[in-house]
Amino acid sequence: MSEDKGLDSQEQYAEGQQPLTLEEVRELLEAGETGLASLVEAVQSEHPADLADLVERMDEDERKLFFNLLPAEIASETLAETREEDQEELIRNLDDQALFELFEELSDDDATDIVQELSEKEAARVLSVIDKEDREDIQTLMTYADDTAGGVMTSELVSVETGLSAAEAIERVRRLGQEIQFFTVYVVDSENILRGTLATTDLILADPGAKIADIMDTDIVSVSPEMDQEQVAHLLSRYNLVSIAVVDSQGRLLGRVTVDDVIDIMEEEATEDIFRMSGVNEDESVEKLGVFQSVRYRLPWLVLNLGFTLVSAHIIKLFIGVLEREVVLAMFLPVVAGIGGNTSTQSLAVTLRRLILREMEGRKKIVVMSEAAVALLNGLAISLVIGAFVWFTQSNAQLALIVGSAAWTAMTMAGTLGAIWPLMLRALGFDPAVSSTFITNITDIISFFLILGLSAMFLLH
Secondary structure (H helix, E strand, O other), X not given: OOHHHOOOHHHHHHOOOOOOOHHHXXXXXXXXXXXXXXXXXXXXXXXXXXXXXXXXXXXXXXXXXXXXXXXXXXXXXXXXXXXXXXXXXXXXXOOHHHHHHHXXXXXXXXXXXXXXXXXXXXXXXXXXXOOHHXXXXXXXXXXXXXXXXXXXXXXXOOEEEOOOEHHHHHHHHHHHOOOOOOOEEEEEOOOOEEEEEEEHHHHHHOOOOOEHHHHOEOXXXXXXXXXXXXXXXXXXXXXXXXXXXXXXXXXXXXXXXXHHHHHHXXXXXXXXXXXXHOOOOOOOOOOOOHHHHHHHHHHHXXXXXXXXXXXXXXXXXXXXXXXXXXXXHHHHHXXXXXXXXXXXXXXXHHHHHHHHOOOOOOOHHHHHHHHHHHHHHHXXXXXXXXXXXXXXXXXXXXXXXHHHHHHHHHHHHHHHHHHHHHHHHHHOOOOHHHHHHOHHHHHHHHHHHHHHHHHHHHHOO
């Protein structure tokens, strides 16, 4: 703490002039009643995500004391930001009254996410403590799969009926929106069927006597509760929405998915894809799975890649006579294989991006042909460079032609394969993100076979 401000640490915290650090929290926790009172004041100005970060870095005793000090509203927001493996411990340390107050403040989608990650015992305790309405909301949301619109939606929204005037609708919005963050007002009929939407600014600026049915936007974008969350995120991004309505098969309004949910979805999907591209389970962490579980998830992919590597080794063995007579070929095996692997990775990355952004509907053949053409032209340029290098260093035109031709063919095939492979996996019902765990090994096999096969055919005759 800087002394020139003329305040001790507790006064600074109480006035919110300094961000909290773990060391400062520990000082206040140990300072008795005065320190605890200052800490309660200090957390009022802290963002829940920052408080969650502090909680995750505390030891168990500190965490229990600190979290129990937080007011219910702040504790609920902090709990929602805390990693899943710490949430159960925090809940277990709360008495029933504190637990009730905490879940009263949570949005139903956050509450559902938390309950679903708890052990059966703690989940049952939570559901027995909270009030009937919250329990029914959570149980309804739990019927949907985690990765669907229903699984990430919230039923907390603001809706008005078509027959209301703008003035009547504003009065209703004031009542319903007291504790809900919203930017869109949904318009429904007497049977709760979604008929339109209203931006809050349009509602406020409308003539007080105007009918909602006359001023609402009837160009509705909605999703079913069964829609995959990745598709929901795509629609929100495509149409620049801050929330999207979730409706059942009859068009009845069930809830909404908000843009903050979409950010979480995008992070989750990106993490899942990155992990799968590396052959790692998306739920993996030392705290959550442990060392042996991590080994169990990773080992099969390593074994699969080992299989491809052994195939590459076997190809080298088949052509060992070629290598014995032209040892210099060993120098260029990793060159051709490496450039082929890079080409397949580039093509794979572009194709995966197009798949994720839904840019390939009706254009799959065009995309594959485009990637093949790019690989062909890049292969021509690179093969000329490689051929010139071989000719210059080895003074062997035939060897230069063979290595250059192998590189050109390998790059063309690798680029085409990089585009086809994820499409084929998607068509077979697999996640295309798993492609890169072994596609480079496949290109190694192709590259080794080409350079050694061409050498056997032409260089030794």
